[in-house]
Amino acid sequence: MKPLLSAQHLSMQFGGLRAVHDFNLDLAVGELVGLIGPNGAGKTTVFNMLTGVYEPTEGTVQLENRKGGTEVISGLQPHKITRKGLARTFQNIRLFKSMTVWENVAIARHYLVPYSLPQAVLRLPPFGKAEAEIRSEIQDLLAIFKIDGKAEWRAANLPYGEQRKLEIVRALASKPSVLLLDEPAAGMNPQETLELMDLIRFVKDEYKLTVLLIEHDMNLVMGICERLVVLDYGRTIATGLPAEIRSNPVVIKAYLGEDAVHA
């Protein structure tokens, strides 16, 4: 079956440093794949290459677009890639702090807005109609995730866990086919992590998404990922099912050092 997202021979070189070397990944529709590895292994760099923040030094990324054809998205600007169906969250939360929860989500819908600048400025009928539709759509979306009560709150005032949730909801609002989550459980306690796992499963099934996530929390990784890719110093050192990876000596060595392999 044709993969939805395909990264081939991706490499990223910063001056003298090769951060990622020959990264390959095929994501099939509906998969939930985990990208793991020690700190500094290059995981976020891979995300940045997929989403266009960095242009890969080598290699290509291909995405099946909304019309069913495959196109090369590497080298495109980030906003274009997002519009083609690839959305992401960030390792350090990047919400629009002084904007409200509602407004944050509305930004992701901006590229779909059906009125032009003159229509907005002159307040012509298409504007009013579209704004009302956006209003209700976003309210519904917020309600599904149980933050509609805080729609008018400034994003900066939300508790940490809800900020992380909002980032995911915001990414969803851009109507992606692939969702990239960068350490969604960072800073969460075990209870919050369990809720997050349910949320990710829900989001994937409900919106028919394909998910690639970076994570350090092994409970979450082992709990929801169907398949894992392990990076170390920019190279892929192992791929496979979670159970296999868990006992893979190469992986253990990368995370915990030589001695841990024999423990």
Added chain:
Amino acid sequence: MELFTQIIQQLINGLSLGGIYALIALGYTMVYGIVKLINFAHGDILMVGAYLSYFVLTTFGFTPWSLAAAFALAVFGSVALGVGIEASCYRPLRNAPRINALITAIGVSIVLENLPRVFPFIGSDYRNLAVPSFFENITFGDITIIPIKLITLVVTLVLMGLLILVVDYSKSGKAMRAVSYDMGASALMGISVNRTVSFTFALGSALAGAGGLLYILNFPQLDTYMGIMPGLKAFVAAVLGGIGSIPGAMVGGLILGLAETFTTGFISSDLTGAVVFGILILILMFKPSGILGVHRKEKV
């Protein structure tokens, strides 16, 4: 032969002027390197150094002692002012968005340029310094070299050399380079960021103050706005050489001095302002990291 002599003369003039620009550019580049601030008020430090020297020289005349005194006063006064401004106006904003600090610097610059005009002993009029010629003009055949230009060039090179010694070999210099690279990590290593930043401003201001004295020895007209154009040109020089790079500032300053001298000599002096800005815009469009600069990507 005519053209050749012209070129040699302009070369000396250009390098001499470039040396002054380099001194000021160094201040811009070091401050930008350490706190990522374009210190708008830096050119006005040159003006302060110039006025301080002016008062010494008009009171005591032009003796080696008075020149030394003028130099000392210009340097110390500039250092005091620069460090004082940093502590009162820029330090509170160290963690604020960079735009805020930039706007503050603009405000400081405006105050520095206009407050002295309020007071009677400075005022809004131009002042002229009657600089005697210290030595005879040196002539090599058709080429005439004005001694002050040569002296200026030598002094600026000496000062730059001293700066390199301080930056590369002294403890404070090392601290400066560390903080420029990573402020947070430096603090964790036990470096006092505040003191290092003050030190940087002190170095830059000292050079600018000295530059002020050299400037009026070459161009003996003063008014409180005199630092604007040289400051601007020095800033462009710093960007040209690579903002944040000390060798870059030196190279950029010399290049700009040469460019300006040759333009004035062979084209016209009216357009220097526009030309300088034009150069800046071109650099930023095509090679924003400058000649010797390093471009570091923002971590996402």
Added chain:
Amino acid sequence: MRILKNLVLLGGLGGGLFAVLWGLISIGVLDDYTLQILCTAGLNIMVALSLNLISGFTGQLALGHAGFLAVGAYSTGILLLAHVPFPLAIMGGALITALLGFLIGFPALRLRGDYLAIVTLGVGEIIRVLIINLGEFTGGASGLRNIPGYAQNIMVNNPAAFLWIFPAMFIAVALVANLIQSSQGRALISIREDEVASQAMGVNIFGMKLMSFTVSAFIAGLAGALYAPFIGYLAPGGFDFLRSVFFVIIVVLGGMGSLTGTILSGVGLTFLQEALRTNAKDWSQAVASLFGTSTGGLTIDFVPMSQVLFGLVLVILMIFRPEGLLGTKELRFTRLFRGAK
């Protein structure tokens, strides 16, 4: 329905304010001099609004808006001197400036924050130098004279100017307010908040910045266009960096991201500047007589004081209250300025 309501409210407020002021003028309560300052304030507000759009809402600091004012003013001045009909000359000035804004923004907006600020400063300066050097068209350093004023077109000069400037200002305010409270406006604010995230959410940040900059240039150019017949005489010296900084001060004081803040501080600072300008000489003389000498001798010169004051305002604001008067909030006394819903 809501649009109709908004229009009515807008029209009502505008019309009401206009009627009140016009009434005061007719009676003579608002004398010619005050009217002149009000007109100046109106123009300053327009430029400050345009600056707030690009710098406050979109987060791209621009330090050369006096240049846009100049281009608008000179373009219209030249057109009027060439006997182009009044409304066309005004629109022409605004459109030419908008075009210039687009052309400048295209390369410049690729630059990061402080570099963009310096480049816009540079552009402002280059414009000024060009005006001086294109003497044939612009009258050079001595300026452009005898521009047909509003008087030629309607009635006694200042009230006529008011008839044009006040509605223009009001429309500019409405336009910017409507822009901000739309998806496009939200996108601009998101760029200010976090460019990387904004782009990741599908916003074409370069395109939006360029749009904001061009609209900003248009409004500033329009203010310039209205300025030319108001003053009747243009000189390049009036469009220097300090002029640009004055607009920055208005925006910063009012709050970068607050429309009502800009209006308030625009009015306040215009009156303050005028007060300082007219009284400076008197104050200098007063101090001189205190010390028993005449002006020109050992006295305190208050004329540069307004600059010093404005410089200090910037520094103190940035250190102690960088959000200015209203920050990113608005005075919510009408539904017109409610946040986007």
